[in-house]
Amino acid sequence: MYAVIATGGKQYRVEEGDVIKVEKLGLEAGDSYTFDKVLAINDDGLKVGAPFVKGASVSATVVCEGKAKKIIVYKYKRKTGYHKKNGHRQQFTQLKIDSIKSAV
Numbered sequence: 001m002y003a004v005i006a007t008g009g010k011q012y013r014v015e016e017g018d019v020i021k022v023e024k025l026g027l028e029a030g031d032s033y034t035f036d037k038v039l040a041i042n043d044d045g046l047k048v049g050a051p052f053v054k055g056a057s058v059s060a061t062v063v064c065e066g067k068a069k070k071i072i073v074y075k076y077k078r079k080t081g082y083h084k085k086n087g088h089r090q091q092f093t094q095l096k097i098d099s100i101k102s103a104v
Helices: none
Strands: 002-007 010-015 019-023 032-035 038-042 046-048 057-067 071-077 082-088 091-101
Touching: 002 032, 010 019, 010 091
Parallel strands: none
Antiparallel strands: 002 010, 002 038, 019 091, 032 057, 038 046, 057 091, 071 082
16 A cells, blocks of 8 residues: 655655655654645555545654755856855655555
């Protein structure tokens, strides 16, 4: 059984036991979180919501929060002497999917 959830402007295909990284949710390790925005669910047949499947939810437990690997953003314009170097580390929340509840 799998589900497609929406969070942080992105969509994730999840199954029970999966560990995923999503945009920072501001929770502490060990907290539980429930996704209500379930776009599709497949248990014995595919159910697609319009836009969400009514009554469906996905429960997850927070493993940790952290920052991704640093990326370098370098801006440069030729012949003008303009260049700027910045770094960025995106914050994330790592979740373990506990259960998928289908619509009744």
